[in-house]
Structure formats: C-alpha cells, structure tokens
Amino acid sequence: MSRFRVSDRAFEIAPLRQGLLHARAGAFASFEGWVRDHNDGRPVLGLYYEAYVELAEAEGARIVEEALHRFGAIEACCVHRTGELAIGELAVWVGASAAHRDAAFDACRWIIDEVKARVPIWKHERYAGGDAGWLHPPAALPPGSVD
Amino acid sequence: MARVTVLYFASLRDAAGAASETLETTAVDLAALYAQACERHGFALPLERLRVAMDGEFARWTDAVRDGAEVAFIPPVSGG
Numbered sequence: 001m002s003r004f005r006v007s008d009r010a011f012e013i014a015p016l017r018q019g020l021l022h023a024r025a026g027a028f029a030s031f032e033g034w035v036r037d038h039n040d041g042r043p044v045l046g047l048y049y050e051a052y053v054e055l056a057e058a059e060g061a062r063i064v065e066e067a068l069h070r071f072g073a074i075e076a077c078c079v080h081r082t083g084e085l086a087i088g089e090l091a092v093w094v095g096a097s098a099a100h101r102d103a104a105f106d107a108c109r110w111i112i113d114e115v116k117a118r119v120p121i122w123k124h125e126r127y128a129g130g131d132a133g134w135l136h137p138p139a140a141l142p143p144g145s146v147d
Numbered sequence: 148m149a150r151v152t153v154l155y156f157a158s159l160r161d162a163a164g165a166a167s168e169t170l171e172t173t174a175v176d177l178a179a180l181y182a183q184a185c186e187r188h189g190f191a192l193p194l195e196r197l198r199v200a201m202d203g204e205f206a207r208w209t210d211a212v213r214d215g216a217e218v219a220f221i222p223p224v225s226g227g
Binding site for chain 2: 033049050051052054055056058059080091092112115116117118119120121122123124133134135136137138139
C-alpha cells in the first residue's frame with residue numbers, strides 16, 4: 001500500500017491502522033481531519049476537494065518518507081479524500097507508528113502540517129449565504145524567508 | 148516552438164474554462180508560459196503565489212519549456 005494516496009470515495013480506516021502495526025512499534029498516533037460547519041466565521045454547508053493526483057501522491061509519499069527519517073518512526077501513511085464531502089465526513093487520515101510515543105506524535109503532526117502546506121489539493125467551500133469559492137490561502141511566510 | 152499540454156486547477160480552471168489545453172508556444176521558460184496563459188485567460192493570481200510542475204514533478208519558473216511536456220500551474224493549496 002502506498003504511503004500517501006488520494007481517494008475519491010469514503011475509505012475505511014481500520015485497514016490503514018492495521019497496516020501500521022509492527023512488532024517493534026509500542027506507539028501509534030493518528031490524526032483525522034473532519035469537515036467542519038464553519039470557516040472564517042462563515043457557516044459552511046459542504047465542500048469538495050480537487051487534486052492533481054499524480055503530483056499529490058508523489059509529493060505526499062515524499063512527505064511521509066521524510067517523516068519516517070526525521071523522527072525515526074517505523075511506519076506511517078496518509079489518505080486524503082477528493083470529491084464532495086458533507087459536514088462531519090472524514091477528509092484526511094494520518095497514522096504513524098513508532099517504538100515510542102514522541103516519534104509517533106511528532107511524525108503524525110509533521111505529516112499533516114506538511115500535507116497542508118505542500119500537496120496539490122484544493123478545497124472548494126459552499127457557504128450558507130449561497131456563495132462558494134476556492135480556498136487559496138496566502139503563504140505562511142514570504143518566499144525566501146527563513147523559518 | 149514547443150507543443151505543451153497545460154493543466155489548470157481550482158480557480159485557474161474556473162477562469163480558463165477548461166481543465167487543460169494543448170498549445171504551441173514560443174515561451175522560453177515556464178514563467179513566460181504562465182504570462183501567456185494570464186494574457187489569454189485573465190488569471191487573478193500572480194506568478195509569485197503559484198508553483199509550477201512539469202511532467203508530474205515540481206519545476207522551476209526558469210526551467211525551459213520542454214516540447215511535448217505536460218505543465219501544471221499550482222495555485223495556493225488548501226488540502227488537509
């Protein structure tokens with residue numbers, strides 16, 4: 001199973017967790033991104049995600065592999081939805097297993113942060129007022145800045 | 148002259164009215180290719196806010212346009 005994949009339909013998380021079990025792993029941490037009913041103070045009715053799938057899966061896999069090396073985690077994976085999602089639906093799942101909890105928590109957190117910053121996936125939201133639009137957030141730091 | 152397929156996503160796709168187009172271009176690099184696309188489609192996003200990919204991998208704006216390539220302009224992402 002690839003370490004990062006895009007799914008155009010609802011996916012089961014039990015097999016994802018199962019895939020991260022390892023005799024050397026004493027810790028597992030996961031993150032779930034759910035669809036929320038508000039954004040920037042506006043009521044959200046629903047949303048959809050679009051992806052440049054080829055590049056998203058390549059960049060996502062790089063992120064997960066980088067996390068394993070950076071934190072010494074044993075295994076990790078991430079699945080991100082595309083398509084139409086209702087309030088409360090699962091948009092993204094990240095799981096990481098490691099010998100100890102520090103690496104599991106850190107890898108999990110780092111993966112979702114990097115996925116949000118780097119992977120070519122875009123969210124389109126529909127608001128209660130009737131309007132809708134793509135989210136194209138400004139960069140956290142200007143290009144060339146040192147973090 | 149190079150023949151390229153350009154992929155548009157999200158608000159760029161809405162502005163272009165198509166997910167992709169194949170065209171002949173004299174643009175020397177990917178930045179010039181985007182400038183041409185802006186002229187054609189009136190994109191609101193300046194180059195500084197985008198990334199660019201060629202043949203499925205992130206590329207640099209100064210990379211030469213490769214004949215037969217598939218180029219994607221990546222607007223600011225909002226996954227997760």
